[in-house]
Amino acid sequence: MNEDRPERPQLRVFLVDDHAMFRAGVRAELGAYVDVVGEASSVGQAVTAIGATVPDVVLLDVHMPDGGGRAVLTAVRKAHPEVKFLALSVSDAAEDVIGLIRAGARGYVTKTIAPEDLVDAIRRVADGDAVFSPRLAGFVLDAFAARTDAPVADPELDQLTNREREVLRLLARGYAYKEIAKELYISIKTVETHVSNVLRKLQMSNRYELSRWAADRRLV
Amino acid sequence: MPAARLYRDPDHRLVAGVASGIAGHLGLRPLVVRIAFIALLPFSGLGPLLYALYWAVLPIGPTDPRAPRPRRDRRQLFPLLALGLGVLLVQQLIGVGGGADAALAWLIAVIAVGAGIIWHLADPGRRRRWSAAMPQAPWLAPMVDERDRRGFLLRLVGGGACVIVGVIGILVVFGPSSGAGFTVLLGGLLYALIALAGVALVLAPLLWRMFGQLRAERVGRIREQERAEIAAMVHDQVLHTLALIQRKAGDAKEVVRLARGQERSLRNWLYKPTAAPTDKFSAAVEEIVAEVEDTYAIVVESVVVGDIDVTEKVAALVAAAREALVNAARHGKVASVSLYAEVESSSISVYVRDRGVGFEMASVGPDRHGVRGSIVRRMERHGGNAEIRSEPGAGTEVRLSMPTPEGKERDHERGQA
Numbered sequence: 031m032n033e034d035r036p037e038r039p040q041l042r043v044f045l046v047d048d049h050a051m052f053r054a055g056v057r058a059e060l061g062a063y064v065d066v067v068g069e070a071s072s073v074g075q076a077v078t079a080i081g082a083t084v085p086d087v088v089l090l091d092v093h094m095p096d097g098g099g100r101a102v103l104t105a106v107r108k109a110h111p112e113v114k115f116l117a118l119s120v121s122d123a124a125e126d127v128i129g130l131i132r133a134g135a136r137g138y139v140t141k142t143i144a145p146e147d148l149v150d151a152i153r154r155v156a157d158g159d160a161v162f163s164p165r166l167a168g169f170v171l172d173a174f175a176a177r178t179d180a181p182v183a184d185p186e187l188d189q190l191t192n193r194e195r196e197v198l199r200l201l202a203r204g205y206a207y208k209e210i211a212k213e214l215y216i217s218i219k220t221v222e223t224h225v226s227n228v229l230r231k232l233q234m235s236n237r238y239e240l241s242r243w244a245a246d247r248r249l250v
Numbered sequence: 251m252p253a254a255r256l257y258r259d260p261d262h263r264l265v266a267g268v269a270s271g272i273a274g275h276l277g278l279r280p281l282v283v284r285i286a287f288i289a290l291l292p293f294s295g296l297g298p299l300l301y302a303l304y305w306a307v308l309p310i311g312p313t314d315p316r317a318p319r320p321r322r323d324r325r326q327l328f329p330l331l332a333l334g335l336g337v338l339l340v341q342q343l344i345g346v347g348g349g350a351d352a353a354l355a356w357l358i359a360v361i362a363v364g365a366g367i368i369w370h371l372a373d374p375g376r377r378r379r380w381s382a383a384m385p386q387a388p389w390l391a392p393m394v395d396e397r398d399r400r401g402f403l404l405r406l407v408g409g410g411a412c413v414i415v416g417v418i419g420i421l422v423v424f425g426p427s428s429g430a431g432f433t434v435l436l437g438g439l440l441y442a443l444i445a446l447a448g449v450a451l452v453l454a455p456l457l458w459r460m461f462g463q464l465r466a467e468r469v470g471r472i473r474e475q476e477r478a479e480i481a482a483m484v485h486d487q488v489l490h491t492l493a494l495i496q497r498k499a500g501d502a503k504e505v506v507r508l509a510r511g512q513e514r515s516l517r518n519w520l521y522k523p524t525a526a527p528t529d530k531f532s533a534a535v536e537e538i539v540a541e542v543e544d545t546y547a548i549v550v551e552s553v554v555v556g557d558i559d560v561t562e563k564v565a566a567l568v569a570a571a572r573e574a575l576v577n578a579a580r581h582g583k584v585a586s587v588s589l590y591a592e593v594e595s596s597s598i599s600v601y602v603r604d605r606g607v608g609f610e611m612a613s614v615g616p617d618r619h620g621v622r623g624s625i626v627r628r629m630e631r632h633g634g635n636a637e638i639r640s641e642p643g644a645g646t647e648v649r650l651s652m653p654t655p656e657g658k659e660r661d662h663e664r665g666q667a
Contacts, residue, residue: 164553164588164590165551165553167553168553168554168555171592175555175556199592202553202555202590202592203588203601203603204588205603
């Protein structure tokens with residue numbers, strides 16, 4: 031996609047989080063690498079401000095009053111499908127993570143992520159790739175676990191290929207994309223493609239486990 | 251001429267508008283109709299009986315909402331009551347009617363009045379309110395609706411009347427003058443039922459209120475208990491940890507250890523652990539992760555997929571994984587270590603990886619008991635396999651795998667945090 035990464039203008043990033051301290055911290059950390067164009071502490075504020083600024087990437091808190099990150103995602107994505115979302119949370123609960131991904135976020139990282147990793151994740155999401163934390167990779171493996179009793183309606187969407195499974199396992203083991211590429215003798219681009227495919231399956235598949243998570247979060 | 255239907259006329263009522271309604275229908279003066287009702291009093295109480303029946307059956311007439319509601323002239327009631335009293339006195343003097351027939355007539359009149367009350371209460375607005383108050387049993391609502399003071403009074407009077415009639419009836423039926431027999435028994439039963447119904451009618455709101463209060467109290471107590479539990483936890487753990495962190499603010503490693511330990515205990519508290527470390531593989535892994543984090547002040551990013559019951563082999567795998575974590579923490583010189591465990595149908599795998607200094611495998615002397623004995627030999631002894639990959643400067647990865655017993659593969663459960 032974008033091979034001219036270093037030369038292009040700074041990414042425009044928007045922060046949505048109800049903790050002012052956390053916003054200030056992230057703003058300070060990211061300031062040198064990206065252009066933080068705005069921040070919001072509530073769902074309503076976020077929807078209006080994102081609509082007005084149209085940033086490249088929105089860093090979205092999962093847990094907020096009045097609906098949380100999901101409410102922002104649903105409200106903004108209709109009008110601005112070009113805005114990418116990266117979920118950021120302290121929660122490790124599977125249904126939170128899966129719920130936000132299924133609502134359209136392109137990645138999920140925990141709030142303890144190191145600043146340079148966060149910048150990397152933002153760039154990756156801006157490029158249209160997916161960002162999986164080790165834990166999210168684990169959840170996905172769990173959800174797509176090959177089980178004989180799970181009916182498979184659509185093999186294309188409901189199952190991971192062996193290669194995708196391998197990539198996810200390495201992600202869960204804490205490997206960076208570069209290390210995964212080296213380990214599997216494939217290019218980083220190919221790793222990115224695999225992860226994006228997994229993201230698509232995660233969003234589109236109606237597998238029982240995913241539907242259950244979705245139902246828990248009242249997504250369906 | 252519009253169809254002259256018979257209505258009650260609440261605009262010109264003295265008691266319930268029956269007489270004025272009939273008068274309007276017949277084109278007479280209301281007073282005439284009222285006097286007629288009173289005149290019927292001596293005939294086994296036919297007057298009030300009829301009045302009650304009309305009250306029960308007649309719908310409320312259409313009133314003109316724009317017209318000012320005329321005041322109800324209660325003073326008219328007194329002469330009529332006096333008249334009724336007089337008629338009754340005359341009846342007593344000349345001995346017309348009375349006796350058992352009269353008692354029966356009064357009883358019927360009382361029941362008719364009760365039915366009339368219920369009928370009367372059931373106008374559409376009220377019925378709607380009742381259904382809103384008790385959606386599961388709207389017919390019960392008039393019994394327990396406490397906001398309606400008039401309803402409450404009527405209920406009290408109606409219930410009281412039922413009790414009195416029932417008790418009197420029982421006394422009469424079982425009194426010395428009456429004979430035995432099936433009809434007597436039936437009558438007694440009937441009166442007892444009436445008495446019971448009366449008691450229920452009077453007590454229903456009280457019972458209902460007590461029930462509601464009890465429920466509210468229980469909910470409140472549970473809430474209070476939860477609040478106290480949270481307060482205790484915050485006080486015992488979080489505040490202490492924060493105090494410690496402030497005192498050790500200069501020691502970054504210690505601060506991380508404290509914060510990490512507190513985070514883990516809060517998470518455990520929030521998402522209650524689903525199994526004991528001695529029962530389930532995932533819980534056992536979480537336990538060694540916590541222990542290593544606490545002891546060596548590092549962060550272990552652990553991901554566990556799937557779950558299985560702990561057996562001797564599984565315990566050995568967990569112990570080897572712990573040793574790998576300890577090695578990474580002690581020799582890796584890193585702040586964080588990744589652990590990934592996956593339970594598959596045929597095997598369990600654990601990967602422990604750090605991005606630390608690494609080492610040359612060849613340089614590990616036979617004295618390094620940790621790697622050789624605790625990891626490799628332990629795994630081999632239990633039929634598993636351990637592989638250690640390390641590169642100076644690029645970190646170390648320990649790969650452990652243990653075959654699962656075939657039978658367990660079908661019903662293995664997936665572990666969810």
